[in-house]
Amino acid sequence: MRILVLNADYPRFLAWFYRRQAGLENAAYATQMAARNASLFGVADFYSRNFAALGHEAAEIHINNPWLQAAWAREHGIATEVPEPPGAATGRKMPPAWLQRVVTPFKPILRPLARKVGLSPRLDTSAENILLAQIEEFKPDLVLNQDIFHIDTSLVRRIKGIGNPVMVGQVGLLPPRGEDWSVYDLLISQLPSVVHSFRAFGVRSEVSHLAF
Numbered sequence: 001m002r003i004l005v006l007n008a009d010y011p012r013f014l015a016w017f018y019r020r021q022a023g024l025e026n027a028a029y030a031t032q033m034a035a036r037n038a039s040l041f042g043v044a045d046f047y048s049r050n051f052a053a054l055g056h057e058a059a060e061i062h063i064n065n066p067w068l069q070a071a072w073a074r075e076h077g078i079a080t081e082v083p084e085p086p087g088a089a090t091g092r093k094m095p096p097a098w099l100q101r102v103v104t105p106f107k108p109i110l111r112p113l114a115r116k117v118g119l120s121p122r123l124d125t126s127a128e129n130i131l132l133a134q135i136e137e138f139k140p141d142l143v144l145n146q147d148i149f150h151i152d153t154s155l156v157r158r159i160k161g162i163g164n165p166v167m168v169g170q171v172g173l174l175p176p177r178g179e180d181w182s183v184y185d186l187l188i189s190q191l192p193s194v195v196h197s198f199r200a201f202g203v204r205s206e207v208s209h210l211a212f
Helices: 011-019 029-038 046-053 066-075 097-116 125-138 153-160 192-200
Strands: 002-007 057-062 142-145 166-170 186-189 205-207
Touching: 002 046, 002 125, 029 057, 029 066, 046 057, 057 066, 057 125, 066 125, 125 153, 153 166, 186 192, 192 205
Parallel strands: 002 057, 002 142, 142 166, 166 186, 186 205
Antiparallel strands: none
16 A cells, blocks of 8 residues: 655754754755654654555655755745744744743643634645645555644545545544544544544544554
């Protein structure tokens, strides 16, 4: 199978990652991806590397890394203007650590509110177009979306329109209402309460525990 894994990184990580490697933002896509994987942050390339070891063709896309995505666009003749992450190579500061610690417990509550007032982390048009072009090129049989907030259900429907891949979403937060979750073939979570919520929406959902 051809398997594509979609990931999103924390802006604070992106800021730190590119600050510590001068000039990386101008490097080739493959060079940036290799450096990102070598960081071992988050899920890195653990999914794609092990799918490949089992005989599948697999790749990862870091959908909200503007430098990495811009490099892919340049190498494929796509003109785009990509904004930089907060605090990265621009002199802008990230929120102080104490404030982030205070806010963290409230993120599950604040995220749905942010969506309602237009502060959702969903991708902008340029980033969406790059992602769709990548999907056109890779032609996946299965897409595992690890960030259902950056890639909302309307964008998932556009992805399904490219070869109709099996769509699997993974999430560890209660899903917001008002989304058409039926566009997914399967939604997985490590939390039974999240699985029950999706099933209440009439969507196939299963528990998939985290493993290390």
